[in-house]
Amino acid sequence: MKLTIGYFYADLLNLYGDNGNVEILTARARSRGFDVAVCHIDQSTALTPELMQSINLVFMGGGPDSGQKLMYEDLINNKGSYLKDYINRGGVGLYVCGSYQLLGHYYKSADGSNLQGLGAFDLFTRHFGNKKPRCIGNVVATLCEQILADPVFKSVNKIGDTLVGFENHGGRTYLNKTLTPFAKVITGHGNNSEDGTEGVFYKNSIGTYFHGPILARNPHIADFLIAKALNEDTLKELDDGLILSAHIASKNLKQ
């Protein structure tokens, strides 16, 4: 089996070491003997149904405002319908920060202007300007029941039911009640610093505010994505002693 990662806008959406997620997915899949190809998708890529069919894992990160301005039109006009279709078909994907926001209905800026999103996730994001501080700091959260109960996750999970990372976002995201948050915040802000939710888990897609990059100290999520993408029930266990101890140590970091 071959893992083909569709890496969207690597050059423009590349804040906070998020490219590390692709590096980690690649390394962990290769350690199990799988072939890995990283398919870069940017403004110059002409997406086709065949190309999207060949991808079994999508990664998209967050970027500085300048980067997001450059890719926004292309995402909405040229890539959006493919991506939305991929997500709805149950395509496996990880969307961090800026891209997580863009997959919602809209992003409302402090000045009241609205940036239309893809509407793949039933959520919206608001930025309150100077009225509310940025959500910055170390985060610890408990994974949602849906993931914890998933047989594939149960089989690859050697870490536990927690998620650790770092967040840094000005926008605050609000999920429709019918949607499942990815995790529940123990310490930190999560989606909006109000309702204790963090990210979204929809079909086989994960939207999240976790940097770190998220997969560095959360190998259970990395393996869950790989196994799902490759339709495997389980994966060969790797020597993750060091990562487990970093994961545990992260729970005691100052926020």
Add this chain to the structure above:
Amino acid sequence: MFYIILYLTKIFNLLIKTLRMGAGYTWPGHVALTLYPTLFSSTKLRFPKGIVFISGTNGKTTTAKLLTHFLNANGLKVTHNKTGANLVNGIASAILLDMNWRGNLTSDACVFEIDEFTLPFILQKFCPDFLLLLNLSRDQLDRYGEVDIIFDRWQDAFSHLPQKTVVLADSDQELFKQLGGNVIYFNSDSALLKKTRLHGTFNAKNVNAAFKVAKLLNLDLAKVEQSLTTFEVAYGRGELIKYGEQRFQVFLAKNPASFNHNLDIITAGNVVPEALLFVLNDNIPDGRDVSWIYDIDAKKLYEACKDKTIFVSGTRAQDMAIRLKYAGVSVDTANIFTNLKNALTRIPQLEVVVLPNYSAMLEVRKLLLGRSIL
């Protein structure tokens, strides 16, 4: 009031140094500016030969030291924030500490390195003759924000600069092409670099930038070139520390750009260590977020580590070890030490290169030299 703060600063600084509480450059300035907020617009601030500010993400300390060295080689006295205290407080301290007890400055020129985030604040009060802009790249996103935001604030501040200020900027920096007005662009000069003990492309630019300012200051360039051979690197920036039989060479690696640059120096064989010690802290001066270690080029990391014994330390040693592991570098679990002292005492190799981030660099120096800064 002026004399009260002058004496307070001097006494405060002496006390801090005597009690070995630090270099004594941050708190005295803080107190001085609280009591005397108009310090920077004081008529006492006169430097007949010129006022030079140096800012950017990487290379400030080295470039400021180079220019100070050039001025000294021309027999000129310089006020310079040599400890690297480059926020408003540090600059106030450097000025007050260089004044005599009558409150007069006897320096011919001043060279200040200024933190890129602080630069706009300083420019509101204190205008340089020469403003040297080295580079802007990601550094401490959780504290400073994106590079674009810093540059926008710079542009805002620069629009109020008087005619007399000459701006010099690196021609390779895409953002700097947007600088309006009269800008003198500079690039690297490897011939100048070769005369120093410095290495790498960043330093080839730093040397050239300092040289360009020296030229604009009408210094005797023969003396400047001659002085290149006697230039001693700034603390923690390629500094060689002998410790018993061992030699530790310390290269501050505090963001992806400076990290990659230092890895290039190792891979190019400019330094030939047997062991590499990575030290990663997440203290306030470093930024709490260590995600940036994944912006370090994985291939460069792998190449630089090849055939060397790897040690990892710092408050986030495990995170650094994981990053190395994903870059394909094997790290022996027994070589990971959260406690830096343990790491330093357990390294058997004689030739060691240390790659620490900011607070880690100070700790390394404290343990090997007995002092963090100068």
